[in-house]
Every structure is written in structure tokens, then in C-alpha cells.
Amino acid sequence: MTATHRIRVGGVHAYDIVIAPGAHAQLSDAQWPIKAKQLLLVSDTNVAPIYAATVQAQLQSAGYEVSLHVIEAGEQSKNLASFESVIQSLAAMGARRDACIVALGGGVVGDLAGFAAACWMRGIHFVQLPTSLLAMVDSSVGGKTGIDIPAGKNLLGAFHFPRAVVIDPEVLTTLPLRERAAGFAEVIKYGALGDAGFFTWLESQASALCALEPIATARAIAACCQMKADIVEADPFERGKRALLNFGHTFGHAIEAAQAFGGLNHGEAVAIGMCCAAKLSESLFGAPVQDRQRLERLLAQFALPTRIPAELDPAKLLAHMRLDKKADRNGLRFIVWDGIGQARIAEGIADADVLEAMKAD
Known part of the structure; x- marks a missing residue:
């Protein structure tokens, strides 16, 4: 190694x-x-x-x-x-x-x-x-x-x-500890969207990664870069599969914009966004609740948030989503999942379903 x-x-x-x-x-x-x-x-x-x-x-x-x-x-x-x-x-x-x-x-x-x-x-x-x-x-x-x-x-x-x-x-x-944690949100994203085995490995290596153990850290970085390299090579201009890399980002970008880019950082917002996307997947497509719970537990191990801050208005977040680059004439488009490692694109999601996914449990 x-x-x-x-x-x-x-x-x-x-x-x-x-x-x-x-x-x-x-x-x-x-x-x-x-x-x-x-x-x-x-x-x-x-x-x-x-x-x-x-x-x-x-x-x-x-x-x-x-x-x-x-x-x-x-x-x-x-x-x-x-x-x-x-x-x-x-x-x-x-x-x-x-x-x-x-x-x-x-x-x-x-x-x-x-x-x-x-x-x-x-x-x-x-x-x-x-x-x-x-x-x-x-x-x-x-x-x-x-x-x-x-x-x-x-x-x-x-x-x-x-x-x-x-x-x-x-x-x-x-790096400050908060910035390290923000990066691990994106690391976890790769397992969540397309590699269940990598997600399981992250669960087993969370302590080593939090401590920046060199071999584990380099392996995690390399695994993410390899996955992104494969996707980018196949779809360099995001006309198809590359959109999967946006898992959690439609919600996350809205949170950042609503806070004028001065509140939660990108990784923290994406961590919350992935949980919202998983919840949306449960209500619309029957994704396993247990997989969202695993995701929330892993994010928590890296000191990442999993819930939208109470002071943010879901209706205003929805308004920001309508300006998101991933929206099209058919309405809002989200990256959802059928469980860990099984992300896909879903289009034409109703506003009511999006608002429901942003509610606290």
C-alpha cells in the first residue's frame, strides 16, 4: 500500500x-x-x-x-x-x-x-x-x-x-478542523452515489481518516479522483452521467445562497443536501430509510450537520433551487438514490415533495 x-x-x-x-x-x-x-x-x-x-x-x-x-x-x-x-x-x-x-x-x-x-x-x-x-x-x-x-x-x-x-x-x-470535515462530505458523496463498497470502507476507516492517517487519506483521495475521472472522461460537459456528482448539491447550493455564502460552508451544506435527497428518495421512490440513517451516522462521525438550520425558510430555499443550473424547462431536477451506491437523476419533482423533504423529522 x-x-x-x-x-x-x-x-x-x-x-x-x-x-x-x-x-x-x-x-x-x-x-x-x-x-x-x-x-x-x-x-x-x-x-x-x-x-x-x-x-x-x-x-x-x-x-x-x-x-x-x-x-x-x-x-x-x-x-x-x-x-x-x-x-x-x-x-x-x-x-x-x-x-x-x-x-x-x-x-x-x-x-x-x-x-x-x-x-x-x-x-x-x-x-x-x-x-x-x-x-x-x-x-x-x-x-x-x-x-x-x-x-x-x-x-x-x-x-x-x-x-x-x-x-x-x-x-x-x-487546515482548520471544520474545513477538513467539509471535504469529507464530498468524500462520502462518492460512496453514496456510486460505490457501496467504498461507503462501507469509509465507515470502517472514519477514525483513521479524521486523524488524517497518511495511507488511508491518500487512498480515499485517490478513490474519489478515480471515480470522478471515469465519470468526467465519459461525460466531460455534464450531459448525462456526470450530473450524478451533484448528489446533495441542489439542496446544498440553495442553503449556501440563502445564507449569502456566509453561513454553512459548501461541504456542510452538501452534507445536509444529501440527507434531504435521501429523504426525498424515500417518499417518492421507496429508498430504504436505513440507508439514510447510515448516511447520517457517517456524516456525524466527521462532525457534519444533517438537518437544515431552523432559521432558513424552506420556501425561500425552493426559490433558490429554481435558479439552480440543474433545473430545466421540465422543472426541478434532483439526484436521488435507490440506496447507498445507487444514485440516479429524477426530473419534474413537485414543489410539495421538495418542501416535505426539507422538514425536520
């Missing part, structure tokens, strides 16, 4: 995901699949003070010209103003079409930097160096980029695939 893994995301936009302890401190030795000499390193005020100097030095020692752009940490920075600030940095450095953006941070940094890369001169390369567990197993893989606007989460964005994803699990030790 090893803590180092390499996963290939195939297809037209092929790239590698490298998972290796200490990887961010060895970038000068990496075979970067880019020809650019101009790099814009984008990070945030939480990550940059810890890691930016080391990463910048590694890249400069490899012969790159590196400029640094730092945004305020937090979901509130994933907005038009921050997007414009990254664009201004690209302009200030005279970035050419062969320049590259390197995203050093969590999902906010990766989504924002990737969207800027998609837009600058109609698209330049970018590389993901995710520093949060949530970004490692989800947002850094698959090419979804974007920013939030007051009307909803990720409503401005583009598919723009990275040239490489380099994951260093050692950086997780500096």
Missing part, C-alpha cells in the same frame, strides 16, 4: 492527477505539461502565507517567471470583483496566450483562477494545486470553473480543463 498515486483523466482534454506527499515542495522536479514561461500564481490570504513562497521558489527554480496574486479567503471572494482583479494581474504582467495560471488554494481559488484562465485571450492553460480536501477530491478535477453572483452559486462559469492536478495530502494538516 502506498501514499502515492497517479490517475489519468482521459478524453480530448486529457491530464494527470498526481497524489504524493510533499508534492508541492518538489515542483521543480515535476514534468509540467505546459510550455509557458509566464505563470500567475493565484492564492488566498489563508494559504499564501503558508505555502506561496515555497511554491513560487520551486517554480522560479524551474525557470518560470512567476507573479503572485492573492485574494481574500472565503466564498465571498468568488465574485466578479475578484475575477476582475485576477484579470488585471494578467494584464499587468503582460500575459500572452501561452501564459498559465497556477491555482494554489481550495475550491474558491481553483474555480476563480480557472474561470480567469478560460476567459483571458479566450483561454490559457491552468494547473491546480488544491490545498483543501474538498478541492482535492472534487472541484480541482473535471474542468468546472466559475464564480457566484447574488442570484446563485456558480451561475457564471465555463468548462475549462486543467493541464495537471498536483495533490499534496500533507497540506491538509494545516
Whole structure:
């Protein structure tokens, strides 16, 4: 058993995901699949003070010209103003079409930097160096980029695939406990939507994973990345099976938007969203109650919430869902399940059923 893994995301936009302890401190030795000499390193005020100097030095020692752009940490920075600030940095450095953006941070940094890369001169390369567990197993893989606007989460964005994803699990030790837990919501999601065996393994390894035991942590990250790689390769632009990765997200995104992206974080909101989706599946499709209870117990082991906060109005959450990207002319679309590891798409769900699924037991 090893803590180092390499996963290939195939297809037209092929790239590698490298998972290796200490990887961010060895970038000068990496075979970067880019020809650019101009790099814009984008990070945030939480990550940059810890890691930016080391990463910048590694890249400069490899012969790159590196400029640094730092945004305020937090979901509130994933907005038009921050997007414009990254664009201004690209302009200030005279970035050419062969320049590259390197995203050093969590999902906010990766989504924002990737969207800027998609837009600058109609698209330049970018590389993901995710520093949060949530970004490692989800947002850094698959090419979804974007920013939030007051009307909803990720409503401005583009598919723009990275040239490489380099994951260093050692950086997780500096994450606040709440942010670690948020990432495990997405890890659990993979078992819930498509791999019952992985879900059972997570139940058995919860203590080791909470302690960030290296072998177990690397295995969990690799399993999630492999599952996402397989799905993205088959459906790169979310026209079918890739939508399953949104299990819990329609409810979760509504919770985030209703709190103006300043309350529960993404992983916490998705944890609640998965429980709501499981409850919806019970009432409409006869999914086992016991499987929802297993899901709730596993989420609780990682200190994740399972109920919508009492102060949130379900009717207002429903209004946010109608703006969700997964809604279409047939009405609301949800990822439901027939039990652990058996997710599927359900369309045309009635408002009354959605509101019922959001009620506390």
C-alpha cells in the first residue's frame, strides 16, 4: 500500500492527477505539461502565507517567471470583483496566450483562477494545486470553473480543463478542523452515489481518516479522483452521467445562497443536501430509510450537520433551487438514490415533495 498515486483523466482534454506527499515542495522536479514561461500564481490570504513562497521558489527554480496574486479567503471572494482583479494581474504582467495560471488554494481559488484562465485571450492553460480536501477530491478535477453572483452559486462559469492536478495530502494538516470535515462530505458523496463498497470502507476507516492517517487519506483521495475521472472522461460537459456528482448539491447550493455564502460552508451544506435527497428518495421512490440513517451516522462521525438550520425558510430555499443550473424547462431536477451506491437523476419533482423533504423529522 502506498501514499502515492497517479490517475489519468482521459478524453480530448486529457491530464494527470498526481497524489504524493510533499508534492508541492518538489515542483521543480515535476514534468509540467505546459510550455509557458509566464505563470500567475493565484492564492488566498489563508494559504499564501503558508505555502506561496515555497511554491513560487520551486517554480522560479524551474525557470518560470512567476507573479503572485492573492485574494481574500472565503466564498465571498468568488465574485466578479475578484475575477476582475485576477484579470488585471494578467494584464499587468503582460500575459500572452501561452501564459498559465497556477491555482494554489481550495475550491474558491481553483474555480476563480480557472474561470480567469478560460476567459483571458479566450483561454490559457491552468494547473491546480488544491490545498483543501474538498478541492482535492472534487472541484480541482473535471474542468468546472466559475464564480457566484447574488442570484446563485456558480451561475457564471465555463468548462475549462486543467493541464495537471498536483495533490499534496500533507497540506491538509494545516487546515482548520471544520474545513477538513467539509471535504469529507464530498468524500462520502462518492460512496453514496456510486460505490457501496467504498461507503462501507469509509465507515470502517472514519477514525483513521479524521486523524488524517497518511495511507488511508491518500487512498480515499485517490478513490474519489478515480471515480470522478471515469465519470468526467465519459461525460466531460455534464450531459448525462456526470450530473450524478451533484448528489446533495441542489439542496446544498440553495442553503449556501440563502445564507449569502456566509453561513454553512459548501461541504456542510452538501452534507445536509444529501440527507434531504435521501429523504426525498424515500417518499417518492421507496429508498430504504436505513440507508439514510447510515448516511447520517457517517456524516456525524466527521462532525457534519444533517438537518437544515431552523432559521432558513424552506420556501425561500425552493426559490433558490429554481435558479439552480440543474433545473430545466421540465422543472426541478434532483439526484436521488435507490440506496447507498445507487444514485440516479429524477426530473419534474413537485414543489410539495421538495418542501416535505426539507422538514425536520
